[in-house]
Amino acid sequence: MRAMKCWKRLTAFLLSFVMVLGLVLTNGITSEAARKETAWTEDGEIEVTVPSVMYKTHVQSFGWEKSWKKDGQSSGTFGKAKRLEAIQIQVDGGYGIGIEYRTHVQSIGWQGWKHDGQLSGTSGQSKRLEAIQIRLTGNNADLYDVYYRVHAQTYGWMGWVKNGEPAGTAGQAKRLEAIQIIIVQKWESPVYMYNASGESLKGSESCGFVGTAKTNTSDANGVVTYRTHVQSYGNQNWVSDGSIAGTSGEAKRLEAIYIKLNASKLGYTGGIRYKTHVQSFGWEKEWKKDGQMSGTSGKAKRLEAIRIELTGTISSYYDVYYRVHAQSYGWMGWAKNGETAGTAGLGKRLEAIQICLVEKGSDAPNALPAASNAKAYQGTPEPVDNSIIYVYSWNTELGERLEYFKDKYPQYADKVKFENLGLSGTSDEYKKEIEAAYQKGGQKVPSIVAMDEDVSKYFMSSDMFVSMDSIGITKKDYSNAFQYTIDYATVNGKLKGLCWQATPGCFVYRTDIAQKVLGTSDPAKVQTYVKDWDAFMQTAEKMKQAGYKMVSGPKEIQNAALADRKSAWVNDGTVTIDPAVDKYLELAMQLIDNGYTNKNDPWTDGWVSDFTGDVFGYFGCPWFVYWTINDEESGSATAGKRNICAGPSAYSWGGTYLSVTDKCPNKELAALVLKTLCCDTDVMYKIQDETLDFVNNKAAVQKMIANGKGATPILGGANPLQTWYNVAVKVDGSKATQYDSVIDGYLYTVIDGCEGGHHESKDDMKSMLKAMIKEGYPNLTVK
Known part of the structure; x- marks a missing residue:
């Protein structure tokens, strides 16, 4: 295109030079106002005069x-908010x-044409100019172009036309505030170029005029024409x-759009295609083109x-720009x-x-x-990009949840592959398999x-x-997550993972035993006990006096008891035995003794x-209630004879976090x-409603509660959601470290010794715990 312009410019210059030279020689006319410009010929640059x-x-x-x-000029x-009211132009x-x-x-609209210094606009009427058209006349008008651009209210300097x-x-009540005009070859x-004051005239050559469909103030016969289908109004005029x-x-x-291209106006062939992201449906699967409707x-x-x-x-020669x-x-x-303009996942209309x-x-175009x-x-x-990503897990659960993503974004369904390793998610084998796949790299890199x-x-x-944050997920995106999941997944001040499920703890008790021993099975009253x-x-x-056991074993209380810790297991390489650990050991001994x-x-x-x-209760969580202690379908004597309360401590048990590797070939996807899966309230509401996952989204859970959902026959028709919500907002995830699961395992071994009669005191158990930590982590300091 640039080459084409140069040859056209050269031809125009030669014609212009001959004709203008003829006028000068014939009429003896010279002009102090004429300015000099450089023109390019086959022999190089020459200087010519331009009016x-x-x-x-x-x-x-x-x-x-x-x-x-x-x-x-x-x-x-x-910058002064002053309107132009009239203009005079001459050459x-x-x-x-x-x-x-x-x-x-x-309030007047387009006036008639004025020429050669006449006044266009008004004087003394306080009426703003809103737009202008300028054109050359005379025998030699086709040898030059007159360019102009305006500074308009809220738009600033608009494009050259x-x-x-x-x-x-037009149709927007915006004043003109300034104008620049220049004649060129x-x-x-x-x-x-630079103007007569030496200032650059650099700027866009597009969007020099902005009319509106509603006021029918736009020419509908431009290079790219389009119209929208608008709520209440239907199809608007073309612009x-x-x-x-x-x-x-x-x-x-906006509910739909139609777009057409007349490439021949620019001397080329070609077309235009487009697709929209529609409420409930997501991105259209197929591109629309050349005037077809996109949307609904x-x-x-x-x-x-x-x-x-x-x-x-x-x-190859033009870019299409668009904004919403x-x-x-x-x-x-x-x-x-082809870039995306608008929003997605925010529920905002165009x-x-x-x-x-x-x-x-x-x-x-100007911003x-x-x-x-x-x-x-x-x-x-x-x-x-089109890179495929591989999602790794230890079982099928995440693969099932990925279907919710694919339902919302079917255009990416074949770009997300699931790999089930079929291992225990807490095992060393799972760690090794993930790390090996990462080191191997290649197409199936995690x-x-x-x-x-x-x-x-x-x-x-x-x-x-x-x-x-490095992949574009912000605190605002994840703002509905329960705080403990944010704290738990934060490493050195950076959030490294998200989770779709929350796992607040609770005390799951037998209602028949509660009624017999405590005289009530009401959750609020049982909570006082x-x-x-x-x-x-x-x-x-x-x-005990009534012939029942409080819990099945002393380790049952470990998650809840350790939730009372005020310090992490490890801080700056030093192991701290928190007072809550002492308390847990005392409680375990009491339960046993x-x-x-x-x-x-x-x-x-x-x-x-x-x-x-004969056990009164268990320390559980949502997945424990729905899939572990659930005997509702078995027809057992205890079916439906359970309920929950918060228990002594706010804790969590389990959960699945999702993180992205630095070798991911398509981090945007x-x-x-x-x-x-972890931030979209609508999707997470659907997950909870359909799968019974207690989701890590406060808004989705509150919506479930408000809609009267959550009652379960497992708990005799009671609804546990509010209790779990109340616990989840209190759980503290800030004390978590990478050592927790191993040291918690050491505690299990210590309790085994107590149950076997090998420890006579809490101090014996603490000494054994410290010895195990020193042996397992020789690099740590154990006080």
Whole structure:
């Protein structure tokens, strides 16, 4: 295109030079106003004269400018909020050209054409100019182009236009504040020039005029034309080349869009294609093209984002720019060539759009009225490449949850592959398999890794996993998560993982035993009997006297008891035995010595048998209730005879975290997966409603409660959601370290010794614990 312009410029120059030279020789005309320009010929550069254009404006409060401006100088003001009210324009004589112009005036509209110094606009009526058209006349008019651009209210300096094209706005009540005009050789551009004051005229050559579809103030026969289907209004008028389709300030959603391209106006062939992100449906699967409807009609669904691309030859020479006016954001930044404009995952409607073509290598349209740094897209970073990502886990659960992502984003369904290793999620084998796959790399390198809570700190402390902010997931995105999950996944001040499920603890008790021994099975009243460890032990004695066990084994209370710690197991390489550990050892000895348990370890046959035996309660969590102690379908005598209360301490048990590796080939897609499963309230509500996962999203849980959902026959028809919510907001995840699961395991061994009668005191147990830690972690200091 640049080469084509150079040859056209050369031809125009030769014609111009011969004709103007003839005029000078014939009429003896010279002009002090004419300016010099460089022209290019086959023999190199030569200097030619080009006619000057002079102009002055009538400015609000100031009246007529005292002196004429010329050749690209600014006439008017900017930064003072003063309207232009009238203008006069004239050209240098002796070149066989004249000039005519007309203005679009407040409450009047387009006036008639004026010429050669006549006044266009008004004087003494306090009416703003809103737009202007300027064109050359005379025998030699086709040898030159007249370019002009305006400084308009809220838009600032708009794009350059030429030869009768409108500049400014219409239908928006925006004042013109300043103008620049210059005459150039045919096919030359002012953006590479300096004005008569030596100031650069660099700027965009697009969006020099912005009309609106609603006021029908845009030419519908431009290079790119488009119209929108708007809530309440239906299909609007066609607009083109940067004018506004849609509305603003009316809270009306765009529901569909049609776009057409007339590439022949620019001397090329080609077309245009586009797709939209639609409420409830997500991205359309197929591109629409050349005037087809993208979006919906009659379904009351908002457009939320759009992508537009040029096709064919024209795509090699021009860029398509577009920006949207979105709910809450207003005008956003410009996107181009298939980039996403708008929002996704935020529930925000598009309200208006501008589209224009810009020659490659030229400046983008002016950012105003958006901020200069405004983003074209808000939401999770959109995937921008076609790389496949592999998601690794130890069982099938995450694979099932990934279906929720694929349902929302079917266009990426084949880009997300699931690898089930079929191992224990807390085992060393799982760690080794993940690390081996990471080191091997290649196409199946782990991109997203599922981590059981017991090993998540081990993984997230590694440099192989990136922080969430580095892939575009912000604190605001994750703001509905329960704080303990944020604290738990934070390493050195950086959030390294997200989780879709929360696992708040609770005390799961038998209602028939509670009624018999305590005289009540009401959760609020039962809570008073286990509200703290003193009350818990007093109730254990009551249960013993009635012929029941308080819990199946002493290790049952470990998660809850250790939740009372005020310090982490390890701080700066030093192991701290918190007072809560002392308390736990004392409690375990009491449970054993007083016969309050059956001495069964969790997950043993005895422990499971006690579900329907003589045990009053278990320390559980949502997954424990739904999938472990659930005997509702078995028809056992205890079916439906359970309920929950908070218990002595706010704790959590388990959970699955998701992290992204630094070798992930498509981090944008990985981020979208995590944000959909772990941040999207609508998706997470659906997960909880359909799978019984207690999701890590406060808004989704509250919506479930408000909608009356959550009651379960496992608990005799009671609804546990509020209790779990109340516990989840109190859990402290800030004390977690990568050593926790191993040291907690050492405690299990210590309790084994107590049950076997090998420890006579708490101090004996502490000494054994310290010895085990020293042996297992010789690099740590144990006090």
